[in-house]
Each structure stands twice: as C-alpha cells, then as structure tokens.
Amino acid sequence: MDGRQIKHTHSLQRKLNHWITFTTLIFVTIAGILSGGIAFYEARDLQDNILQEVARLVRINQLTENKIHNDDNEEESIIIQRLGSQLASQLQIPNTLEDGLQTLRINDEDWRVLILTQPSSTQRFLVAQQTELRDEIAWNSSLNVFFPILLLAIITLIIINLIIRSAFKPLKKLAANLDKRDGTKLNPLPETNMLEEVAPFLLSINGLLARTQQNIQKQQRFIADAAHELRTPVAALSILSENIQNASTEEDRKQRQRLLQQGLERLRLLVAQLLDLARLQSDYTGPKEMVSFNKIVQDAITELYSLAEAKQIDLGISHQEQLSVLNQGNGLSQLVNNAIDNAIRYTPNGGTINVSLYAEEGNAIFRVEDTGSGVPEEELELIFEPFYRTQGNSQPGNGLGLAISLEIARNLGGHITLLNRDNGGIQFQYLQSQNISQNLSTRPLSSAVNNLN
Incomplete structure (x- = not known):
C-alpha cells in the first residue's frame, strides 16, 4: 500500500480465530469428558449385564461350573464356580458373602463378582471377571466416542476459519479501493453489495470523504478570497508609492504619504487577521x-x-x-x-x-x-x-x-x-x-x- 509498512499489533480476524478455537476446545473437552465418562460407565454396566446373563443361564442349568473363554485373550474369560469349592484353580471366596454384584480383592487382583443362590436348592455359585479387563473395555469405548468428537471439532474449526477469511474479504477489497485513489479523488465509495456489518463503517468513510471535500473546497475558496483581498490593497499601495514621487508640492507629498500609511495599516490588519484565522483553524493548542x-x-x-x-x-x-x-x-x-x-x-x-x-x-x-x-x-x-x-x-x-x-x-x-x-x-x-x-x-x-x- 504505497510502500508503507504498518506494524499490526492487533488482528480482529486472528482474535476471532483464537477465541473460537479456545471456546471450541473447551466445549470439545467438556463434551469428550462427559461422553467418554458416560460411555465408560455404560460399558461397565454392559459387563455387569453380561455377568447377570451368564448367571441366568447357570440358574436354568444351561451352563455348569466352568470358564467361558475368549480365544483371543485368556484374561477375558468369565469364571463360573460354586462357593465353598476347594479346587486350587478356583477363586477362594468365603461362602458367607451376600448375593449380588460386588467388587472383591482376590490374590492382589480386583474382580467383579456376582453371587447367586440356586432357587431349587441352597447351592450358591458365582460368576466373576477381572476388573482390569472390564476397565480396558470401558476405556476403549470412551476413546471410540471421544475421537470422532475431536475430529469433528477440527473439521469445524477449519471451516469456521475459511468462513471468517471470506467474511473479511470485503474489508480488504474496500482498503484496496481506497489505496488506488490519489489525493484528489474524494468521491464516495460504492455502497452496493456490502455486508450489513461493514455498511456503518463504509457510511462513516463516505461521510468523512464528503466532509474532507467540503473542507478542501472551503480552504480553496479561502485562499482565492485571500489572494483577491490582498491583491487590491497591494496594487493600491503600489500606485500610491509611485504617486508620492510625482507630488508637485510638499503638502501634496505629505497627503499622499498619509494615504500610503493608511493603506499599509489596512494591509497590516488584513494580514494579521488572516494569520489569526489560519492559526485558529489549525487547532491552536x-x-x-x-x-x-x-x-x-x-x-x-x-x-x-x-x-x-x-x-x-x-x-x-x-x-x-x-x-x-x-x-x-x-x-x-x-x-x-x-x-x-x-x-x-x-x-x-x-x-x-x-x-x-x-x-x-x-x-x-x-x-x-x-x-x-x-x-x-x-x-x-x-x-x-x-x-x-x-x-x-x-x-x-x-x-x-x-x-x-x-x-x-x-x-x-x-x-x-x-x-x-x-x-x-x-x-x-x-x-x-x-x-x-x-x-x-x-x-x-x-x-x-x-x-x-
């Protein structure tokens, strides 16, 4: 822009991007935590439901004391056993525990255990699964919810950035229009096809251009009038000075000198007033x-x-x-x-x-x-x-x-x-x-x- 270098200390576009990004990240974080937390606890509830479903099958004699294996991971097995069993391979859990779901610490490991009593006998059994496995499944569910939200937020921020850039194009176009003008072109900028938010700014610029043009015209009239006002007394003084030399008598010469002095005084007063007016109009401080x-x-x-x-x-x-x-x-x-x-x-x-x-x-x-x-x-x-x-x-x-x-x-x-x-x-x-x-x-x-x- 005319070779001028302006140090930009603030950018509205950058500030909007920063605040939108900051706000979006806050909401994404909150949404991710809430959604992940909900998914985590829902996954744990699902694991509890699986234990309850296995227990139901045991109660109707469709499953017996055994392990339900996962071929991919041995640790994901669900254990089914009778309480009071003395087998070394089984969980050592006292028969005094109440029926229901509970988390127990067994052999330095946390287990989620469901204890039930057979309705047709006093035989009690349990269905158990390691808590570490359950938490891993729950965390995976949480991450599966969080990452799509994060990806959607990133895509949204990119789109918002492009929209903001596009919204600021009219201002750059307006600046380019002004920059192409020389100092004599003060006609108003076009006001058609302008964004509603930019319109007040554009109207203010056009108002400023109109006032500037009026002031320039006023100054031009002032200069022209001042030149005219000065030209007349200067010409008269020039004639008076010549007439003094042509005076025929001493009295005539003195009379012409008095007229010259009066003319000089009027000229001095005019110049003084012009200087006063110019000083006052220049925002005298x-x-x-x-x-x-x-x-x-x-x-x-x-x-x-x-x-x-x-x-x-x-x-x-x-x-x-x-x-x-x-x-x-x-x-x-x-x-x-x-x-x-x-x-x-x-x-x-x-x-x-x-x-x-x-x-x-x-x-x-x-x-x-x-x-x-x-x-x-x-x-x-x-x-x-x-x-x-x-x-x-x-x-x-x-x-x-x-x-x-x-x-x-x-x-x-x-x-x-x-x-x-x-x-x-x-x-x-x-x-x-x-x-x-x-x-x-x-x-x-x-x-x-x-x-x-």
Missing part, C-alpha cells in the same frame, strides 16, 4: 488560563468608546455580573472587540448598543444588542464565512471578524448565536461554560442563527 470576563468587556468598551461617541451612539453595559472564564491567548478580547466593533459599525448615528454579561445555568453569557438594520434572513447562514459581506454593505472591513470569532469560540468550547431582533437590530450572544473541566478540552462549535421571538 496554546495554554488556557482563568481571566476576568468583566475586565475584558470593560477594556473593549473603553477602547471602542470613541468610535461610538463619534456617531453619537449610546454604548453602555445594561447588566453585569462578576464572572471568570478560561481564555486562550487574547482570544476572548478579540471576540468581544469584534462583537462591539461590528455593532458600532452597523448602528446608525444616534442609536443604542447595550452590552450585558451574566451567568445562567453554569454558563457565562456575553450579549451585545444594537438598533441597526439587522441582517437579511437568507444571509444569516453565510455571515460567518471568511470574507463574506452582506449585500449593500458600505462599511469598511474585510469580512474576517465573525469568522475569527467563530474559531475562537470553537477553541474555547463556546457557542455563538446571532439573531435578528423583532424591534430591529442584531443580538450577538456568546455562551461559554464556567466549568473548567469542560473548557480545558476543545469541543466542536455549533453556531446558531435564528429569529428572536
């Missing part, structure tokens, strides 16, 4: 610290008050509570300044801007309400895009303020809401949790854009 939200708001109002005063705008704090929140760099200062600066820009002369800061349900809420003309509903969804400016907007600016504020809020785990007020104007609201543990981890931002009811 600078240190966070607790700060006074009140001081940030008061400093912003102090800094921007002269702009509001020039337009005779009533700028003030309508409600304020003492709040502390986590901040990252000068992020909150930028966010607050952007919100108040936008309100001043788009509020007509003699208007009002109310700033409030309060806590609600464990969240710090910063709100700016103005009496401007508001934003067309169809443009509320677009206003956070970089370089976007509402139609008919004649105010100076480059459309980066709200985009930067959005990224700052995302990095701080905050939430921005922009609403059209019923009585005119815009309400900008920023909400951030006062819970330190929630703010220390960056969470995705969701910006809400709705009508204020």
